[in-house]
Amino acid sequence: MSNKITLSHGNGGKHMRRLIEDVFAKHLSNDLLNTESDAALLPIQNQQLMTTVDGFTVQPILFPGGNIGSLCIHGTVNDLAVSGAIPKFITLGVIIEEGLSFDTLDKVVKTMAEAANEAGVKIVCGDTKVVPRGQGSEVYFTTTGIGYKTSVVDYSTKLIKPSDKILISGSIGDHGAAIMLAREQFGLSGNLKSDSANVISFCQSVYELEGVRFMRDPTRGGIASVLHELNQATGYGIQMNEADAPVHDEVTTICDMLGYEPYYLANEGRVVAVVDASVAEQVLAIWKDIDHGENAAIIGEVTEQHQQVVLQTELGGERIMHEFMNLG
C-alpha cells in the first residue's frame, strides 16, 4: 500500500474501507460508531438537544499546540458549551486532497481522538471523500456536534443590559499568532502555542449561575468580532480596557512586527462571557481556579455612554475598535 492517499481511497471500494478501518476506526472507535452503517442511533433520554456545525480549513494543518484534528473537536464542542449544552456526540465529514500522507492523517486523527476523549464526546458517524490534487488543501473537516442543553439560562444577547461586565477566560490571540508563525515561517520560534482546547469546564462552571447573559468563543475574527456582535445585537456601546486585556508578550511582539492587533486574532480555547455586574467577580474567581484560567480577566463592560465598540488604551486615550482587520 502506498503511503499517500489516492483517489481510489474515495471510491467506495476496498481501498476506502481500508482507509476507514486503518485510520479512522482505529483511533475513533466507540460503542456508537459503526463504520458499516449509514446512520447511528443516539442514546438520548429525555434530553433537550442542541446542535452546531463547523468547517475546518486551517493552514497549516499542523501547528504548535495542536492540529486540525484537535481543532475540529475543540471548535465544535466549544460552540455547544457556550450555548449552554454539554457536548455528547460528533459527526465527522472528511474531505481529503489526493496526495496526503497516511502518516499525517494518522497523526491528525489520533489527536482528534485524544481531544474527543478529553471533551467526553463520541464520534458517532463519519464520511470520507477524496478530491483531486489542487481541489483541496491536505484535509478539511466538517464536524457537527450534538449536546444536552444544561444551563438554567437560555443565553442570549437579548438579556444583555448596560453595566454588564465582559470577561474572557484566558489570554488573547495565541491561536491566531501561532498559526501566523507556522504559516509564514518568519524564522521565529519560542513558546508560543495555539490555545486550542475545550472550554467545557469554564462554561459548565457557570451553568447554574444566574446573571450570566451570554457566552461566545471568540474564534474567527477574534475578540473584536464578538464585541461587534454584542454591539450590533444590543445597540449598546461596548467598552474594552486595553490594560485589562491579557495578551502574552510573544503575541504582542508578533503583532507589532506584522502590524496586526491581537483583538482580531482567532482564539480556539477561550470564552467571552457577558454577566451581570453583581456576579462578575464571582465568575472571575471561578474561572481563575480552573486549569488554564489563570489569565482570566474582566476586560470591559456594556455602556449607554456611546453606541460603539471603544478601546480604552493603556495610555488613557480612547479609540474606535473597527469590526474587522484584513489579515490577508
Place this chain on the structure above:
Amino acid sequence: MSNKITLSHGNGGKHMRRLIEDVFAKHLSNDLLNTESDAALLPIQNQQLMTTVDGFTVQPILFPGGNIGSLCIHGTVNDLAVSGAIPKFITLGVIIEEGLSFDTLDKVVKTMAEAANEAGVKIVCGDTKVVPRGQGSEVYFTTTGIGYKTSVVDYSTKLIKPSDKILISGSIGDHGAAIMLAREQFGLSGNLKSDSANVISFCQSVYELEGVRFMRDPTRGGIASVLHELNQATGYGIQMNEADAPVHDEVTTICDMLGYEPYYLANEGRVVAVVDASVAEQVLAIWKDIDHGENAAIIGEVTEQHQQVVLQTELGGERIMHEFMNLG
C-alpha cells in the same frame, strides 16, 4: 458588491454576514435557524434519534436533474430513510472556493431549499468557509441529518438469510451516467437526467412491514457496491439477474460507448431492499404504486449455492460481478 465570492466573505466580518443573509438565510430560513447563534435547540420529544453525515464534492456542481444543492439533501435524508428514520433536521457545512459566482451559489441554495421542503427537513444551523482558488472546487457541502427512528425493524445485514429477495425501487445508473455526460461533454444530449430524489416514501411505505431485513441507497460504487456489502456482511452468495435489472436505454448506450457497466454507477434516488421472499411481491407492488416507482423490480436473491456476487446474464450465462470498476 462583486458578483464573485472572495476570501473576505469567509473572514467573520461584514461580507460574511451579507453572504449568509443574502444567500443562505434568504432561501433556507425557518423557525429553528438562527444565523446569529452558535447552536440550535432541537424540538425533540421522546423520540429515538438517528444521525448520519455525508460530504458532497460532485463535479460538475450543476447537472441535468439537479445540482449539488439538491443532491446533498437527498443523499443525507436517504441515509436516514434507509436506516428506518424519518429525516427532520439538517446541519450544513459549506466550503466555497474563492471565485464562485453569487448567481451559481444562489441557484444551488435555492434548489437545496426546495429539496429540503420536499423532504420535510429543516436546516437548523450552518457554517461557511471560503478557501483560496485552487484549494477547492466551486463548492463542497457536508450535511449531517438527524431523524426520528420509526421502523418496527432494526434493519441490519444480520437479519438476512438465504432465499431473501433483493429489490430496487427504480432504474439503475441514471445519476452516474448523467454526471459522466455533464462532465465529459461528449456532445451527447437526450432525456437522461440524474435520479437524484429523496426516497422517503419508498422507505416509509415498508417501515411497518415485517420481513424487510435491510435497505441501502446505492450511491457511490453503485448497486455492485451494495451487493458486495451484503455478500461480505452475510457470507452468503448474492445472485443478480441482468434481465430483471431496470436500466434505461440511454444509460446502456453510454455505458457501452465508454466501457462501463451501469451496476457501478451511483444512484441518488433509489433504494435497494433485502426482504423475506414471502413479502417480496408485496413490497414490489407497494413501490410500483409510488411516484417514480414504476421501474421497481426484484433483481436478485440471497443464496447458499455459492459465496460470491454473481450476475446471471441475459444470455443465460453467469459471471462474477467484481466489487469495483475504476471509473478513472
